[in-house]
Amino acid sequence: MNRSVLFLALFAGLVILAWSGYFARSADDDDLLEVDVRGVAIDPSTNSPVVILVGKEHRKAVPIFIGAGEAGAIARELEDVETVRPMTHDLMMNIIEGVDARVERAIITDLKENIFFAQIILKVGRSKKTIDSRPSDAIALALRAGAPIFVSADVMEASSSGDLTGWMVEESLSKRFGFQVQNISGELIEAMELEDEEGVLVSDVRDGGPADREGLHRGDVILRLQGSRVADVEDFNHLLIDLPEGEDIRIVVAGPGGERDVSLSPQDEEE
Known part of the structure; x- marks a missing residue:
């Protein structure tokens, strides 16, 4: 067999391997979006736990x-809580590391x-193994391994919800800062003689919470958050959700006495 025939046979083999998905990187990898684990919450309508993933770039x-x-x-794992004995996912990580593999x-x-x-992608020596998994187990192991977590673009498109972002912010505001917001009406803008239609209305303030202690009142209008203008509730939600957990919020508020600066520290869960 001459060299030309050998070359053609090798080229044909590479084409077949490429079409069969042999290579580690496939076209589907281009559709993967990296996410952060925002936290675990309780869905108020079902009282069931929900893990919340948020895209690193598109939010x-x-x-x-x-x-x-x-x-x-x-x-x-998110709260860095240690247990006396290894729990199930800790044991799984110990086994993975014990056989010189990694997530x-x-x-x-x-x-x-x-x-x-x-799926969980394991690196075993020079090879990779793909393990089918429930998302919760894959997330728990990836967090323990410090490995990145991805969501396919199709899943992101089918399951992401702007309503969820609003719900997350509402829960955070209520529990951590003690107030709620809503969009303001044209009548309120006229009555308060605001310069424009931007801002969100403080619709509720919890007695004894951080907002109450700092003098925030129902009917106040928040114009700025962390120095950025707030157009409406959706704008407010996206500004707030990008803040690091536990960070104070700085808002500019318009009320009966004019505009004022308010700084709020998050309330600990125990308080």
Whole structure:
């Protein structure tokens, strides 16, 4: 067999391998979006735990309902809580590391009939192994390994919700800062003689909460957050959700006495 025939045979083999998905990087990898684990919350309508993933770049949020045990495993890792004995996901990590493997990444791959599917990519020596998984287990292991978490673009598009972002902010405002906001009406803008239609209305203030202690009142209008102008509730939500957990918020408020600066420190869960 001459060299030309050998070259053609090798080229044909590479083409077949490429089409069969042999190579580690596939076209689908271009559709993966990296996410952060924002936290674990309780859905108010079902009283079920939800893990919330938020895109690193586009800030879309993906809620995934999970079991109570898996919610605890994720929350413990996020809050750096140590246990006396290794729990299930700690044991799984010990086994993975014990055989000289490592978690390279976790991927939320699919959403079918409201059920999420995931994969864990393990690096074993020079090879990679793909393990089918529930999203909650994949997330719990990736957090323990310090590995990135991805969501496929199709899943992100099908499951992300602007309403979820609003719900997350409302829960944070209520629990951590003690107030709620809503969009302001044209009548209120006219009555308060505001310069423009931008801002959000403080619709509720919890007695004894941080907002109450700093003199925030129902009917106040928030014009700025962390120095940025606030156009409406959606704008306010996206500005707030990007803030690091535990950071004070600085707002400019318009009320009966004119504009004033207010700084609020988040309230600890125990308070």
